[in-house]
Amino acid sequence: MxxxxxxxxxxxxxxxxxxxxxxxxxxxxxxxxxxxxxSAQAGRxxxxxxQAVARAAFEEGSEHYEHGRxxxxxxxxxxxxxxxxSPEFLYNIYTAAQRAxxxxxxxxxxxGYLQSHVVPDDERPALEARLxxxxxxxxxxxxxxxxxxxxxxxxxxxxxxxxxRLAEAERRAREAEEEAARGAPRVSAGATVGFVVGAGxxxxxxxxxxxxxxxxxxxxxxxxxEVGEFCTESDVRQLRAYSVTADVALGVGAVGLATGLIxxxxxxxxxxxxxxxxxxxxxxxxxxxxxxxxxxIGGPSGAWGVAAGGTF
Numbered sequence: 001m002x003x004x005x006x007x008x009x010x011x012x013x014x015x016x017x018x019x020x021x022x023x024x025x026x027x028x029x030x031x032x033x034x035x036x037x038x039s040a041q042a043g044r045x046x047x048x049x050x051q052a053v054a055r056a057a058f059e060e061g062s063e064h065y066e067h068g069r070x071x072x073x074x075x076x077x078x079x080x081x082x083x084x085x086s087p088e089f090l091y092n093i094y095t096a097a098q099r100a101x102x103x104x105x106x107x108x109x110x111x112g113y114l115q116s117h118v119v120p121d122d123e124r125p126a127l128e129a130r131l132x133x134x135x136x137x138x139x140x141x142x143x144x145x146x147x148x149x150x151x152x153x154x155x156x157x158x159x160x161x162x163x164x165r166l167a168e169a170e171r172r173a174r175e176a177e178e179e180a181a182r183g184a185p186r187v188s189a190g191a192t193v194g195f196v197v198g199a200g201x202x203x204x205x206x207x208x209x210x211x212x213x214x215x216x217x218x219x220x221x222x223x224x225x226e227v228g229e230f231c232t233e234s235d236v237r238q239l240r241a242y243s244v245t246a247d248v249a250l251g252v253g254a255v256g257l258a259t260g261l262i263x264x265x266x267x268x269x270x271x272x273x274x275x276x277x278x279x280x281x282x283x284x285x286x287x288x289x290x291x292x293x294x295x296x297i298g299g300p301s302g303a304w305g306v307a308a309g310g311t312f
Contacts, residue, residue, distance in 0.1 A: 054083040061092065070100035087116030103138045110134065174274075181274040188267045194260025201253020205246050212242035
């Protein structure tokens, strides 16, 4: 036997629609219990307990709703509906969910509310129109989401295709560069020119240095401290010419040799980087390149200069 109380309970106190002016629907506990008698008796809680839980949840939801906390209000109205299963709560859930942006839940709640017998006849057409608009809004949002996902997938596919194209182009360029590096001579043309200039300069230096030394001995026998006479300008003119030429040749040879060595080692390192140490034989052979430079002073003919040698 269900005991009917006389306490008045209103699930509409938190909302007034801007389209449909709702007068607060005064709901007597007796009608709530009559519409939910079967579910109330099957549950664990007694009707009074369900009423207390629903009232507390409804008041909490009303507080959240009035302060603009619509997600929290929707959750509280959900708990009130779960406790009493009264269709009036569905309208509260609908309004809170709509303002919270939870359109599918708002559509579900409004649809359930319209399927109940508690909707006033004069308000049903407007609510049904709202439901149609809400479903259209949900459909538009879903279409926009699908379009955005397709656009994102297309952009990702385009980026992936561009990345593959760039990777393929880079691979081909790297392969061509490696092939050119493998086929390139160990000593490049630039290094060869430097070595040739350096060798020519050093050879010229050795020649003119020898001539200068011989001329110096000749001048020494004709004038100077050894014979007690001063040397005139004409006596040392040839010696000075040989000395200046030897100095210039030495400078040219040193610059040419240094340039050749710099070009050689720079290009060798670049070649090794390109090949990525793939060719162990070439890398080992090139890593064995040596250079030796030693001064040359005196000798049987009194020559002086620089001796250079190495393996490449």
